[in-house]
Amino acid sequence: GIQVEQSPPDLILQEGANSTLRCNFSDSVNNLQWFHQNPWGQLINLFYIPSGTKQNGRLSATTVATERYSLLYISSSQTTDSGVYFCAGRQAGTALIFGKGTTLSVSS
């Protein structure tokens, strides 16, 4: 199966700062998703982005499928953005495989 690597593992920001999270995958995927796991464990779907660029408010994501990586941008970070961000990739007929996550801490 594919390997998914995320960086950085931990990120500490001041409120208002911008950040970029990266996800590399070992082989081509036909599904790439970004999630935010809240303190209660619920995975919140942020983006379904096998290729291209999408934006949703202060968050945006870009996947360059030919180079096997995806980026998640968080602008003007807020304390409520704190938590763990996962990316996960999937090949046809298989389940999503998760990276180890990036733990983001935003302080006021």
Next chain:
Amino acid sequence: GAVVSQHPSWVICKSGTSVKIECRSLDFQATTMFWYRQFPKQSLMLMATSNEGSKATYEQGVEKDKFLINHASLTLSTLTVTSAHPEDSSFYICSASPGLAGAVLSYNEQFFGPGTRLTVL
């Protein structure tokens, strides 16, 4: 749309007992559902793929006789942890994809339940 529910949200049981966890897709049908396990401070690890009307497919290292999966309908999959022991204590999460080309929801996007926290004493 795309809501997946799990029940119970948490359970505490004694060692040796069995625990059943339900996963339901509330507003779409799912021929395939997935079960994951997450230990504290770790990522989600795939346990098994649940297929409606057929046997589940288990990942390497996951005991199929211990983690019984039944996908009885297009909206319900159950995971039963048999003879649970303290090392089975974990956060169990299910997911599902609509799986129908042309549906309003993305064919390939997976949606996750809120998880079930199992503590075995």
